[in-house]
Amino acid sequence: EAQVTQNPRYLITVTGKKLTVTCSQNMNHEYMSWYRQDPGLGLRQIYYSMNVEVTDKGDVPEGYKVSRKEKRNFPLILESPSPNQTSLYFCASSLWARGTGELFFGEGSRLTVL
Amino acid sequence: TQLLEQSPQFLSIQEGENLTVYCNSSSVFSSLQWYRQEPGEGPVLLVTVVTGGEVKKLKRLTFQFGDARKDSSLHITAAQPGDTGLYLCAGTDGSGNTGKLIFGQGTTLQVKP
Numbered sequence: 001e002a003q004v005t006q007n008p009r010y011l012i013t014v015t016g017k018k019l020t021v022t023c024s025q026n027m028n029h030e031y032m033s034w035y036r037q038d039p040g041l042g043l044r045q046i047y048y049s050m051n052v053e054v055t056d057k058g059d060v061p062e063g064y065k066v067s068r069k070e071k072r073n074f075p076l077i078l079e080s081p082s083p084n085q086t087s088l089y090f091c092a093s094s095l096w097a098r099g100t101g102e103l104f105f106g107e108g109s110r111l112t113v114l
Numbered sequence: 115t116q117l118l119e120q121s122p123q124f125l126s127i128q129e130g131e132n133l134t135v136y137c138n139s140s141s142v143f144s145s146l147q148w149y150r151q152e153p154g155e156g157p158v159l160l161v162t163v164v165t166g167g168e169v170k171k172l173k174r175l176t177f178q179f180g181d182a183r184k185d186s187s188l189h190i191t192a193a194q195p196g197d198t199g200l201y202l203c204a205g206t207d208g209s210g211n212t213g214k215l216i217f218g219q220g221t222t223l224q225v226k227p
Contacts, residue, residue: 004156033215040123042202043157043217058214090156103147103204103215105156 002027006091006106013081014114021076021109023091029104031094032074033058034066036087037108043090049074081113117141118205120218128226130192135201135221138185143205143216146179146186151200151220160188193225 004025013019025032033048035058045058049068063085065077074093078085088110092103119138127133137146145164149157161170163179163186170177174197176189186203203218 035217040219042120042219043204045215045217048214056214059216092156102159102162103149103157105158107154107156 002104004091004093004104004106006089006109008109009107010110012112012114015082016080019078019081019111021078021089021091021111023074023076023106024072025074025091025093025104026072027093027095027104028071029093029095030071031096031101032068033092033094033103034064034074034076035090035092036060036085037090038087046076046089078111081111083113085111086113087111118203118216118218120201120203120221122221123219124222124224126224126226127193129194131225133190133193133223135188135203135223136185137187137203137205137218139205140184141205141207142183144183144207146183146203146205148177148186148188149202149204151202157200157202190223193223195225195227198223198225 007022034046035043037043044060046064047066049055052071055066088108090108091106094101094103121136147162148160151157161177166181166183168179174191178187201221205216
């Protein structure tokens, strides 16, 4: 089954404790992206990648890191999480390198930073 | 920074009513997509519009892309409770050469039986 898989789905952590949210897609998609969703703000792009070893900042990259060492994986790293990073995070992938095709989303990862 | 403004943000209607959701910007987009999201799930693509003035229909849903490619609308005819959800518009920048996809704030639709 074609899918985007995120882990963990739910996480409660404390300020400053490094964490990684994994994202994997099995559709051989070129493009992958991370978004955060907050009430009233829609989806805001954190980082995106148009190819292996190519990553670019979205609109809200501060406090996050990403890497794209393999085509299928695009982990989101929070080196020192803060309460303002409490949010619902979505990973998405698209066949087209510029992300202009259909975006396939994971089921989301709800993160709470205390 | 390109922005997409959706309106209304919340809409609660009775089954059988019609409704329109708007997605507006001062910027030109090379394409615009509409997604629907249900609680606990990621958004799912409904349609992509590319050409200015384009109209696409998906059963009771009609999508339109403005002539200048700065705005779009979603019209639902005879809404049903199954249409309940969060509707999001998303646009790629005018050049289409970057991977940045801009989302509107979303419209939460509740259709009461």
